[in-house]
Amino acid sequence: MSFVRTYRFLIGAVALIMVILLIRTSNPHIVQTTQKVDFPTDVVSQDTTAPAPSSYDNEDLKLSVIPEKEQSSCNKKHQYVIMIDAGSTGSRVHIYEFDVCTSPPTLIHETFKMLEPGLSSYGSDAIGAAKSLDLLLDLAMETVPADQRGCSPVAVKATAGLRLLGEEMSGKILDEVRNHLENDYPFPVVESEDGVAVMGGDEEGIYAWITTNFLLGNIGAGERLPTAAVFDLGGGSTQIVFEPTFKNPNEKMVDGEHKYELDFGGEKYTLYQFSHLGYGLKEGRKKINSLLVENALKNGDITSSNSKVTSPCLPPGVTVEDVKVTLDDESSYTVTFTGPSTPAGPQCRYLADKILNKDAKCEVPPCSFNGVHQPSLVRTFKESNDLYIFSYFYDRTSPLGMPLSFTLQELNDLARMVCNGEEVWKSVFSGIEGSVSELKKEPNWCLDLSFQVSLLHTGYDIPSQRELRTAKTIANNELGWCLGASLPLLEGTNWSCKVTEL
Numbered sequence: 471m472s473f474v475r476t477y478r479f480l481i482g483a484v485a486l487i488m489v490i491l492l493i494r495t496s497n498p499h500i501v502q503t504t505q506k507v508d509f510p511t512d513v514v515s516q517d518t519t520a521p522a523p524s525s526y527d528n529e530d531l532k533l534s535v536i537p538e539k540e541q542s543s544c545n546k547k548h549q550y551v552i553m554i555d556a557g558s559t560g561s562r563v564h565i566y567e568f569d570v571c572t573s574p575p576t577l578i579h580e581t582f583k584m585l586e587p588g589l590s591s592y593g594s595d596a597i598g599a600a601k602s603l604d605l606l607l608d609l610a611m612e613t614v615p616a617d618q619r620g621c622s623p624v625a626v627k628a629t630a631g632l633r634l635l636g637e638e639m640s641g642k643i644l645d646e647v648r649n650h651l652e653n654d655y656p657f658p659v660v661e662s663e664d665g666v667a668v669m670g671g672d673e674e675g676i677y678a679w680i681t682t683n684f685l686l687g688n689i690g691a692g693e694r695l696p697t698a699a700v701f702d703l704g705g706g707s708t709q710i711v712f713e714p715t716f717k718n719p720n721e722k723m724v725d726g727e728h729k730y731e732l733d734f735g736g737e738k739y740t741l742y743q744f745s746h747l748g749y750g751l752k753e754g755r756k757k758i759n760s761l762l763v764e765n766a767l768k769n770g771d772i773t774s775s776n777s778k779v780t781s782p783c784l785p786p787g788v789t790v791e792d793v794k795v796t797l798d799d800e801s802s803y804t805v806t807f808t809g810p811s812t813p814a815g816p817q818c819r820y821l822a823d824k825i826l827n828k829d830a831k832c833e834v835p836p837c838s839f840n841g842v843h844q845p846s847l848v849r850t851f852k853e854s855n856d857l858y859i860f861s862y863f864y865d866r867t868s869p870l871g872m873p874l875s876f877t878l879q880e881l882n883d884l885a886r887m888v889c890n891g892e893e894v895w896k897s898v899f900s901g902i903e904g905s906v907s908e909l910k911k912e913p914n915w916c917l918d919l920s921f922q923v924s925l926l927h928t929g930y931d932i933p934s935q936r937e938l939r940t941a942k943t944i945a946n947n948e949l950g951w952c953l954g955a956s957l958p959l960l961e962g963t964n965w966s967c968k969v970t971e972l
Contacts, residue, residue, distance in 0.1 A: 544571035548578060550614045550622035551956040552657060554606060558631025558705035558752065560586040563606035564952040565613045568960060574690040574735055575960055580947045581613045589643055590631035596646040603647065607655055614657075621967040623959050624657040627669040627951075630706025630750055640668055658968040660959060671745020673955070675709030676730055678702045679741065680954030682858050685944035690735035697739070698856040698939075699847070701930070702950065703863050703922070705752040710838075710930060711743040714850035724834055728843060742845055744838075749826075749929075751862040754921040755914060756796070757825040758783060758818075763795045763803055772803065781807040782814030783821065783917035785891035790913045815889035818916060822924035839929040847932055856939050857932070860949045864940045866918050870909075871902035874941055878926055879934040885919035 549570045555562040565581040585605055592599035603626070614622045626647055632640040648666040651659045659665050679700045683689045688697045699712030711730075714723060723729050723740060732739045748757075759781075766772045766779045784790065788809040796802045830841035838844035845851075867876075870884060887898050888909065899905040909915055926932045941949055959965065 546570050547618065549575070549960055550618060551959050552607075552610045552614070552622060552624040553952045553956045554603060554624070554626040555950065555952050556589045556626055556628040556632065558588050558590060558629060558634070558750065560584050560588050561603060561606060562952075563603075563609060564948060564956070565610050566953065566956050570960060574684075575957070577685075577947060577953070580953075581609065582948050583609050588631045589628060589647075590635045590640070592643065593635075594639060594642075596642045599643045600646040600650040603650070607651075610657065611655075619656040620658065620969065622657055623660050623962075623965040624651060624655070625660040625664065625955070625959065626651070626666045627673075627955060628667070629669055629674055630671070630704055630747060630753075632668050633671075633747065634706055634753075644668070656968060658965045660965045662964065664959075664964050669951075669955075671707055671709060671747060672727070672730065672743055674707075674951045675700070675702065675711040675743045675745055676732065676741065677951035677954030678709060678860075678949070679711040679743070680732075680734065680957065681951060682860075682944070682949060684953065684957070685947055685949070686856075689737065689739075692735070694737055696852070696855050698858050699851060701857065701859045701863065701926070703859070703861045703925075704750045705862070706750040707745050707747045707753070708749045708925065709743070709745045710844070711741055712847070712851055713739055713741055714845040715852070716850060723845060724843065726834065726843060744842055744844065746840065746842070749840075749925065751866075751918055751921065754822070754825065754925070755917055758821045758917060758921065759793065759795045759807070760797055761821055761824065762807070763805060764797060766805075772805065777803065777805045779805050779807055780810055781917075782810055782817035783889075783920060784809035784913060785889055785916055786810060786813060787891060788913050809891070813886075813890045815886045815916065815920060818889060818920040819885075819924055822917075822921045823928045826924060826929045828928060838931065844930070847930060853936070857936065858949070859926070859938050859940050860942070862918070863922060864942050866915065866922065867940060868942070869902075870899060870905050872940075875937055875939045877935050877937055878923070878932055881919070881926070881938070882923045882934065885916065885923050888919055889916040 549568045551566045551568070553564045553566070555564070562582065562584040566577060567579040569576040569578050583606055585602070587602075589599045589602065592602065607624075610622075610624070611619070626644070628640065628644065632643065635643075644666050648659060651657065651666070679697075680689070682700050683697050686698060688695045697713045699710070702709045716722060723742060728742055728744050730741045730743050732741055762779050762781055763772065771779065784807055786809045790807045792804055793807055794802060794804050826839040827841070828839050830837075830839070832841055832843070834843040836844065836846050847857075867881070867884065870888070872880075872884060887894050892906075892910070895906050895909050899909070926938075927934065932938075943949060947953065
């Protein structure tokens with residue numbers, strides 16, 4: 471009997487082993503528990519700001535495990551790109567981390583930091599300007615892994631501030647910046663004009679359009695989708711970019727510097743773009759203050775013993791001392807601006823409208839302002855498509871409690887309330903933390919908002935009831951031109967890895 475039991479046991483064990491082998495052979499995707507599994511970030515999580523988990527429980531395994539052949543289809547490391555925005559009011563670094571195994575590449579994370587003042591404020595001190603970027607570059611050193619720094623390109627693109635400084639002085643600053651990067655940091659510097667240079671206004675606008683629509687998922691999505699228009703307001707210039715559509719099949723955009731053909735994600739886009747140099751927020755202030763001083767001189771209000779000028783762009787009771795104003799003939803005056811006895815917001819709007827030169831000759835109609843051709847936003851851009859305004863548009867509305875979408879009329883209402891003065895501020899803005907203190911600290915809120923309303927309504931001919939969207943970030947990534955300028959660097963055609971000699 472003992473022999474029979476032993477025989478039956480052996481027969482049963484052999485049968486069990488055969489069944490197990492049969493099951494394993496029929497399911498090739500079962501992964502042994504002792505095998506190490508890599509979890510691609512684009513599979514584990516769609517939240518690009520969340521750190522990759524260091525361990526997974528059984529539920530995570532069920533959600534995240536993919537076939538082995540898909541896991542091994544791409545083993546490229548994430549690619550880092552360092553883009554420095556040398557703006558008119560400050561410098562900003564954007565350190566992007568991309569998954570280059572997808573097409574188009576997936577933005578995994580962005581590290582951002584800003585400092586003031588901008589490169590242009592250093593004037594003839596080129597070495598000081600270059601070294602002012604060290605805090606930003608130190609952050610890049612901390613962010614990019616040591617073994618990838620030599621293959622992580624860096625570019626510095628200056629905008630309106632350096633354009634206004636002049637070619638000779640700005641050239642010396644940029645030469646010193648390139649020298650500092652090449653000799654003192656391990657990152658490869660992008661070659662020629664794509665690396666360290668004053669960026670053209672057309673590039674600034676186009677890159678901002680790419681950034682916005684890429685983050686919104688409108689481009690690079692594998693299908694043709696409606697795109698958003700972008701309006702970027704910096705300190706020295708402002709940009710507009712949108713994709714016009716014409717109802718008449720025989721109608722198309724007229725040729726000129728404003729027309730930009732873009733290939734992105736397998737799609738072709740014909741864009742209208744224009745950069746209005748001298749119509750950024752800070753330059754707008756200067757133009758309006760110049761009008762006030764010119765008028766005061768005509769009226770004899772400025773004398774050797776009196777330099778006070780009443781400004782309708784200040785709330786009642788507000789005074790700004792020692793403002794240097796330079797006129798078109800290069801003569802300069804230091805004046806004290808005082809607010810009127812009663813709110814005068816509409817008169818400030820009148821001055822803002824006037825500096826736009828709406829009556830300038832329009833060689834190729836229709837025109838926006840200053841005689842510049844622009845297809846009509848009413849006729850060639852659908853109302854269902856978004857209009858995104860950002861940079862100083864956001865900075866002058868968010869602190870005062872404006873939501874992320876509002877009509878142009880509501881922006882006009884905000885300007886009127888700000889121009890009305892402190893009594894209205896306490897009534898309207900007291901529920902918005904920090905808003906009243908911001909208004910007291912910066913006397914130019916009334917002027918800035920009035921200029922923004924004029925620029926959008928009178929300048930670009932946007933109807934009062936059109937909805938506007940504003941944001942500082944989309945999906946936790948900064949808006950602006952930097953991401954759009956960084957994407958082409960992933961192709962590696964204008965930079966090569968930097969080899970450190972031992």
